[in-house]
Amino acid sequence: MTDVIKRNIYESIERNQIVEELIKIFGDKNVSDKPHDLIPYSYDMTESEPHMPDFVVIPESVDHVVQLVKFCNQYKIPVVPYVSGNNVGGLTIPEYGGIICDMGKRMNKIIHIHESMMYAIIEPGVTFGHFKKHLDDNYPKLKYGMLMAPPYASVLANSLLSGLSTLSTAHGGMADWINGLEAVLHDGTLVRTGSCFLSKEMKNDNWFSRYPIPDLTGLFIGWQGMTGIVTKVAVQLWPKKEFNTALLVVAYTGENCAAVIREFGRSECCEEVSCITTELAKMGFGILHPTKLELEPDYAIMISVSGHTMELLNAKVNYLKKVLEVIKEKAEDKRVFMTNFDTFVNILGKEFGIYYNLPNVLTPLYEWDGLSWVGSYTNPDNLGPLMDKCHALYEKYDLSPIIYAKSMKGSHYAIFRPIIRFHKETEQEKVKALQHEFLEVMLDYDCVPYKTPRWMTEIIRKRCDPNWLKLFERVKATMDPNMIFNPGRWGT
Amino acid sequence: MTDIKEPKRDIYKSIKKEKVLESLIEIFGSVHVSNKPHDLYPYSYDATESEGHMPDFTVLPECVDEIVQMVKFCNEHGIPLIPYVSGNNVGGLTIPEQGGIICDMGKRMKKVIKIHESMMYAILEPGVTWGQLKNYLDAHHPGLKYGYTYAPPYASVLANGLLSGMSNLSTSHGCMADWVNGLEVVLNDGNIVRTGSCFLSSKMKDDNWFARYPIPDLTSVFLCWQGTTGIVTKMAVQLIPKKNYNTALLILVFGTDECVELVKEIGRTECCEDVSAMNVEILKMTFELDNPPKLEGEPDFGIVISISGKSLELLEAKANYVKQVVEKIKKKTDKGIFLTNFSPFVNLLGSKFAIYYDLPNVIVPMFKSSGVTWVGCYSSTDHVSTILDKCHLIFKENDKEPLMFMKSMNNSHYCTIMAILSYNRNSELEKTKKLQEQFLNVMLDNDAIPYKAPIWMTNEIRKRCDQNWLTLLEKVKKVMDPHDIFNPGRWGL
Numbered sequence: 008m009t010d011v012i013k014r015n016i017y018e019s020i021e022r023n024q025i026v027e028e029l030i031k032i033f034g035d036k037n038v039s040d041k042p043h044d045l046i047p048y049s050y051d052m053t054e055s056e057p058h059m060p061d062f063v064v065i066p067e068s069v070d071h072v073v074q075l076v077k078f079c080n081q082y083k084i085p086v087v088p089y090v091s092g093n094n095v096g097g098l099t100i101p102e103y104g105g106i107i108c109d110m111g112k113r114m115n116k117i118i119h120i121h122e123s124m125m126y127a128i129i130e131p132g133v134t135f136g137h138f139k140k141h142l143d144d145n146y147p148k149l150k151y152g153m154l155m156a157p158p159y160a161s162v163l164a165n166s167l168l169s170g171l172s173t174l175s176t177a178h179g180g181m182a183d184w185i186n187g188l189e190a191v192l193h194d195g196t197l198v199r200t201g202s203c204f205l206s207k208e209m210k211n212d213n214w215f216s217r218y219p220i221p222d223l224t225g226l227f228i229g230w231q232g233m234t235g236i237v238t239k240v241a242v243q244l245w246p247k248k249e250f251n252t253a254l255l256v257v258a259y260t261g262e263n264c265a266a267v268i269r270e271f272g273r274s275e276c277c278e279e280v281s282c283i284t285t286e287l288a289k290m291g292f293g294i295l296h297p298t299k300l301e302l303e304p305d306y307a308i309m310i311s312v313s314g315h316t317m318e319l320l321n322a323k324v325n326y327l328k329k330v331l332e333v334i335k336e337k338a339e340d341k342r343v344f345m346t347n348f349d350t351f352v353n354i355l356g357k358e359f360g361i362y363y364n365l366p367n368v369l370t371p372l373y374e375w376d377g378l379s380w381v382g383s384y385t386n387p388d389n390l391g392p393l394m395d396k397c398h399a400l401y402e403k404y405d406l407s408p409i410i411y412a413k414s415m416k417g418s419h420y421a422i423f424r425p426i427i428r429f430h431k432e433t434e435q436e437k438v439k440a441l442q443h444e445f446l447e448v449m450l451d452y453d454c455v456p457y458k459t460p461r462w463m464t465e466i467i468r469k470r471c472d473p474n475w476l477k478l479f480e481r482v483k484a485t486m487d488p489n490m491i492f493n494p495g496r497w498g499t
Numbered sequence: 500m501t502d503i504k505e506p507k508r509d510i511y512k513s514i515k516k517e518k519v520l521e522s523l524i525e526i527f528g529s530v531h532v533s534n535k536p537h538d539l540y541p542y543s544y545d546a547t548e549s550e551g552h553m554p555d556f557t558v559l560p561e562c563v564d565e566i567v568q569m570v571k572f573c574n575e576h577g578i579p580l581i582p583y584v585s586g587n588n589v590g591g592l593t594i595p596e597q598g599g600i601i602c603d604m605g606k607r608m609k610k611v612i613k614i615h616e617s618m619m620y621a622i623l624e625p626g627v628t629w630g631q632l633k634n635y636l637d638a639h640h641p642g643l644k645y646g647y648t649y650a651p652p653y654a655s656v657l658a659n660g661l662l663s664g665m666s667n668l669s670t671s672h673g674c675m676a677d678w679v680n681g682l683e684v685v686l687n688d689g690n691i692v693r694t695g696s697c698f699l700s701s702k703m704k705d706d707n708w709f710a711r712y713p714i715p716d717l718t719s720v721f722l723c724w725q726g727t728t729g730i731v732t733k734m735a736v737q738l739i740p741k742k743n744y745n746t747a748l749l750i751l752v753f754g755t756d757e758c759v760e761l762v763k764e765i766g767r768t769e770c771c772e773d774v775s776a777m778n779v780e781i782l783k784m785t786f787e788l789d790n791p792p793k794l795e796g797e798p799d800f801g802i803v804i805s806i807s808g809k810s811l812e813l814l815e816a817k818a819n820y821v822k823q824v825v826e827k828i829k830k831k832t833d834k835g836i837f838l839t840n841f842s843p844f845v846n847l848l849g850s851k852f853a854i855y856y857d858l859p860n861v862i863v864p865m866f867k868s869s870g871v872t873w874v875g876c877y878s879s880t881d882h883v884s885t886i887l888d889k890c891h892l893i894f895k896e897n898d899k900e901p902l903m904f905m906k907s908m909n910n911s912h913y914c915t916i917m918a919i920l921s922y923n924r925n926s927e928l929e930k931t932k933k934l935q936e937q938f939l940n941v942m943l944d945n946d947a948i949p950y951k952a953p954i955w956m957t958n959e960i961r962k963r964c965d966q967n968w969l970t971l972l973e974k975v976k977k978v979m980d981p982h983d984i985f986n987p988g989r990w991g992l
Contacts, residue, residue: 123879123880123881124879124881124912125767125911125912126912168713169712180710180712180713182711182712182713182716183677186912192967196967196970196971198967198968198970198971199965199968200968202877202946202948203965204964204965204968205948205960205963205964205965206946206963206964206965207963207964207965210946212879212881212946213879213946215877215878215879215912215913216908216912216948217676218663218674218722218723218877218950219662219663219674219676219877219948219949219951220723221722221724221725221727221972221990222676222719222720222722223719223968223971223972223975224719225717225718225720225722226719226720226971228712228716229712229714230715231715243909245910246767246769246910273619273740275740275809276809276813314816315768315769315770316816316819316820316823318815318816318819318820319770319816319817319820321812321816322808322810322812322815322816323813325810325812326809326810326812326813329810384696384709384710384713385709386617386618386709387618388617388618415710416737417619417739417740419619419620419709419710419737420618420709420710450699453696453699453700453704453706453707455696455710455713455714456713457712457713458713470699470700470701471698471699471701472692472693472698472701473701474690474691474692475693475694475698475717477690478686478690478692478717479715479717482715482717482975484978485974497715
């Protein structure tokens, strides 16, 4: 059972009164203060410290959320937006107790797919799996980027946190694909941002762009729910291409791996260029404790290429072959090899296809009750030393290196993410120590962590531009004067 | 001489004008401060129909520290401060609505601070122009490029980035706001803040400006705010790898629906850097004809398409696919659609015709009269045919040659649409204002969102838009600029 720390939120209102009020808004079936209902919201798979919420509510409509926020604002009760229970980084652990607003259960409508303008308006509870199926069934020419995460993860939450996907090498982080959103502000007003602002009432057909008006959308992006509760988001979709292939490159050094990620990403020929350590690749076969054998390569780099015509697809693949030759020529270690991914899948079994059949769950990653990482945006130039240094840290802690990296937005930047799976019962402290060491290495290389848990933001706060912090706090105080929205994040 | 109105607000209640002058001279030195009408006049108007207003002073800062001192001073005394760069603004965006000080960063703050070759970004000061950036990259970093505009080469890259302008890479890479990695800004209290990934160092470094996210997005507080929330002193913009193989195609097309469908579908191919359409009257301006009419039998629109490839094979594959898309559309209509390479046209008609893909550049006849203005919008491509037809009618009813421009943006996730007016400021100002109002109404009725919007447009938008959006806008403005010093008047703020 998890430890519980609470802020006293009952100074101005009795607990019973809160229950009554919540039942009035949501009906008694959709409110609970029972410990067995609350415990699942009190922790996640990471090393983040758990805290119990006081209540959980299951809204069905925006109006429910509006009433809830007004009530919370009046009595300064913390309210934590929650969707799929799949968060990593303790982002929805109710640091100061309060109410979990679980939008994953009943606010999960795909409101509109605009086929011609290629966007979707969705509610918070729409998951990657749900979204993919809906598009495949009804709009077979459009797609959204998927991710190496369970299919029940929330599209909206990942967009607001600027996650990465199978289209991120080509089209950037998910925040780049947001056309606009609807949010409930602290005083209960409902605001629409982006091009959809240009109508007094909500319409479905004017959510096509984030700009060129003053950018209020950014007030909710990367903010971890600290500025309001987002109830709708419009995300860009992409044309599906008829011809697709996947390539696999293996490399033996961090430096070569980094070169492939950077240069392939820059080629503008790939939808995705992602790298995993061999140990992580072997998990594709369901191996619980994969080890890298002598002479096996250290890294596998998976590349998705697509084309509207076969001629285009071939031209892209041929260009990538040239890029690889140039990398090889310059490299000290010449062991960089490329092959068609299908060949591997045919030889090794279709389980291996998991890496390009997303969203999906890599079961061995979830084998124990603990899973954590330091995920970051980084300079691709630094991937080589980052790989090497984190490898050494894994070794120091006697753990298999599980590292994921990706080229983002045509290699304008990259993702670097060392991952740890662990037994919470016995390894919590060890993992915390290792996470801290990863973070120190990564910050020294200017990596900017994403989906940051509280302990990470505390370290970032010490290192970053102090005036950025002041501005951050100024905006937070304006958006949330009573500190009700997900308090505790980023040191608030 | 244009009719210039006196500023609307009395800013010299708490401090005398002479005192202001003294303080400014202390900060900038006497050579870089002026209150003389002949120095101030050029800042009081632009080429559009926007009402002119005189500033009280102009200053020419050389460094961020000078700006910090000035902002602190203005904040203390409630003096309006208008950031200004190249004098090339359209929409009256830097006309000092309520008087005050023009902070002209175009003259001495124009350093290319850093080109990060491997991370493909540039950190720029406000005064860096398109021409300057292009020359600099061509000379020192020939593998990289930035998008360029149909604007004079002396326009500011930073201002266009902040206002989310468009360029000849916008079909493939989106608007310029999409390319902003981070900013340095002087806030109302004189604090200098850095936003984006560069926030992660207590001192400014030049090698960590690689991304806007994944941290709380404070860059947004300055994007498209028209200088009303702070003075941006540095910006990091993404650069794009230059490709070895390039070609341009030209489609001549009859019919509005056909033109719009072509732009949309070709933009969606993900094969083109730029897909821009203009009516034939604009195309003809290349020959420096003042008011070129469309003759009978001539096509309605020309669509200019830029394609590039890292290899010849890629270039050809892209061009072939674009041709397939055009053929498909051709089969659906009996109207004429003619696709050709741009180069034979240039060979036949002279190198001037290459202006449409050799940017930045000036289409001279557009600037021949004393006034040029437009209503430019981001729009749903679905509504563009209606907008084009209705605006065409307005041009005709008012005896003006129709000048209209459209571009596929971010692979046709949306598009830009512009109705442009070249006019004589002395004799046609009132007529132009009326025409502009008509254009605006057509566009707003069709959900198009004006960019670089002058005050008269934002007044109209305020009436139509989500009122809670306005409340939030005002709330953010108030916290960023409690004494209302930054470019007051914009967006009704």
